[in-house]
Amino acid sequence: MYHFQPAICYSGYRQGQSPRNHVFPTDHEVLEDLKHLETFVKHIRMYDTSYHVKQVCRLIETHHIDLKIMLGVEPKGELDNPHCHFGGRHTTEAIEQHKILNYQQLDEMIDIAKTYDQIVFAVSIGNENTSDWHPNLMPESSLVDHVQYVKSKIYKPVTFCEGQYFWLHNKTLANVVDVISIHSYPQWQSLQLQDAIEKTKNDILETKDTFPNKPIIITEFGWATKANHQMILDEANETNQAIYLNAIYAYLKEMDMLAYLFEAYDETWKGSDNKDEQEKHWGIFNEDRTPKLWQKEKLKVGTFGFLQISYQFLYMRIKVLHLLAYNILYYL
Numbered sequence: 547m548y549h550f551q552p553a554i555c556y557s558g559y560r561q562g563q564s565p566r567n568h569v570f571p572t573d574h575e576v577l578e579d580l581k582h583l584e585t586f587v588k589h590i591r592m593y594d595t596s597y598h599v600k601q602v603c604r605l606i607e608t609h610h611i612d613l614k615i616m617l618g619v620e621p622k623g624e625l626d627n628p629h630c631h632f633g634g635r636h637t638t639e640a641i642e643q644h645k646i647l648n649y650q651q652l653d654e655m656i657d658i659a660k661t662y663d664q665i666v667f668a669v670s671i672g673n674e675n676t677s678d679w680h681p682n683l684m685p686e687s688s689l690v691d692h693v694q695y696v697k698s699k700i701y702k703p704v705t706f707c708e709g710q711y712f713w714l715h716n717k718t719l720a721n722v723v724d725v726i727s728i729h730s731y732p733q734w735q736s737l738q739l740q741d742a743i744e745k746t747k748n749d750i751l752e753t754k755d756t757f758p759n760k761p762i763i764i765t766e767f768g769w770a771t772k773a774n775h776q777m778i779l780d781e782a783n784e785t786n787q788a789i790y791l792n793a794i795y796a797y798l799k800e801m802d803m804l805a806y807l808f809e810a811y812d813e814t815w816k817g818s819d820n821k822d823e824q825e826k827h828w829g830i831f832n833e834d835r836t837p838k839l840w841q842k843e844k845l846k847v848g849t850f851g852f853l854q855i856s857y858q859f860l861y862m863r864i865k866v867l868h869l870l871a872y873n874i875l876y877y878l
Contacts, residue, residue: 547703547761548725548761548762548763548803548804549802549803549804550798550799550801550802550803550804550805551587551588551589551804552586552587552588552589553587553588553589553590553591553804553805553806553807554583554587554589554590554591554806554807554808554809554810554830555590555591555592555593555765555766555806555807555808555809555810556579556583556590556591556592556602556809556810556811557592557593557598557809557810557811557813558571558575558576558579558598558602558811559571559598559813559815560575560833560834561814561833561834563815564815565594565596565598565815566815570597570598570601571598571601573601573605576598576601576602576605577605577609578835579810579811579835580602580605580606580609580611580613581609581611582835583613583810584611584612584613587613588612588613588614589613589614589615589616589667589804589806590602590613590614590615590616590806590810591615591616591618591765591806592615592616592617592618593618593620593673594618594619594620594651595617595619595651595654595655595658599617599658600658602615603615603658603661603662603665603666606662606665607662607664607665613665614665614666614667615662615665615666615667616666616667616668616669616670616765616806617655617658617659617666617668617669617670618655618669618670618671618672618673618707619648619651619652619654619655619670619671619672620651620672620673620682621644621648621651621671621672621675621682621684621688621692622643622644622647622648622682623636623640623641623644623675623680623681623682623683623684624636624641624644624645624648624683624684624685624688625641625683625684625685626641626683627678627680627681627683629678629679630678630679630680630681630683632681633681633682634680634681634682634683644682645688648688648692649692649695652671652692652695652696655669655696656669656696656699656700659700659702660700666702667702667703668702668703668704668705668724668725669696669700669702669703669704669705670704670705670706670707670727670765671689671692671693671696671704671705671706672684672689672692672706672707672708673707673708674707674708674709674729675689675706675708676689676708676712676716677708677709677712686716686718686719689706689719690718690719690722693706693719693722693723694722697722697724703724703725704723704724705723705724705725705726705727705763705765706719706723706727707727707729707765707766708727708728708729709728709729709730709731710728710729710730710749710752710753713726713728713753713756713757714752714753714756720757720760724761725760725761725762725763726753726757726760726761726762726763727762727763727764727765728749728750728753728762728763728764728765729764729765729766729767730745730746730749730750730764730766730767731766731767731768732745732746733769733770733773733777733778733781733782733824734776734777736776736777736778737778738778738781739781739786739789739790742769742781742790743789743790743793743794746767746794746797747794747797750762750764750797750801750803762803763803763804763805763806764798764803764804764805764806765805765806766806766808767794767805767806767807767808768787768791768807768808768809768828769782769786769787769790769791769828770782770787770824770827770828771783771784771787771827771828771829771838772822772823772824772826772827773822773823773824773827774820774822774823774824775823775824776824777824782824782827784838784839784840785839787830787838787839787840788838788839788840788843791807791830791840792840807830808828809828809829809830810829810830810831811829811831811832811833811835812826812827812828812829812831812832812833813825813826813828813829813833814826814833
């Protein structure tokens with residue numbers, strides 16, 4: 547169920563579109579994306595219960611697109627977080643209201659999962675909500691309650707998506723989720739390329755060693771191609787993205803591990819007005835859907851490039867053509 551398969555995080559917002567201003571992609575644009583994604587992945591991950599997510603589910607079902615979805619929610623903070631300077635402060639009254647809203651979100655996710663039972667692969671009850679920088683910080687006890695609540699309502703794998711370091715020190719939540727979902731972003735730790743590759747490999751091994759009897763997947767990993775702060779700026783480029791992804795995909799294939807690459811397309815609506823901010827540039831395709839370097843390299847041997855052409859396939863075709871040519875010359 548969690549074996550190595552091509553998977554990717556997807557958000558369809560294009561230039562001028564954003565969940566902030568409720569300008570969503572059109573059905574035509576989303577369908578174009580889904581048909582594109584279908585050519586190189588089997589799984590996509592989405593993060594909330596918005597119109598856009600329901601739109602994607604509807605189009606996959608209506609057009610019989612061969613993609614499975616991991617659904618998610620964006621819980622509102624149930625802890626006041628003074629360490630976060632962009633919306634992390636919450637009053638007692640606000641927290642009580644958030645608790646109600648969070649269960650409403652869970653119910654909406656459950657409804658989507660039931661409506662699109664054949665499409666939804668798994669569900670997540672949050673994303674990085676225990677990291678001290680997060681504006682919507684959640685206590686582990688609430689996350690445990692949310693997992694148990696969702697598991698009582700639907701028969702889908704239930705998880706929580708968080709940085710690898712979290713799982714090593716929070717065994718209670720690890721025990722109740724169906725699968726442990728880790729994130730690995732060594733670029734955020736200002737590591738150079740080769741060290742970053744080894745860090746992601748070590749994140750996988752360390753988690754597997756800690757939870758030998760638990761399924762483990764990666765729900766986010768990737769390499770930003772531009773950056774303006776908090777990273778080694780010269781390391782953020784398309785060449786390094788290609789090298790990092792080739793190395794990690796080769797390792798994931800060796801480990802037979804399901805992993806969601808972050809992400810399909812650049813999202814320029816994210817972050818600040820700085821056009822080079824890294825949050826905008828994790829895609830393996832640009833916002834206009836043109837490919838970055840990794841996708842231009844179509845004939846990588848031993849790696850998992852998404853546009854990879856199978857050498858075995860080519861070899862068999864060449865043998866057939868060679869045989870045909872030989873027979874034609876023979877009978878001439």
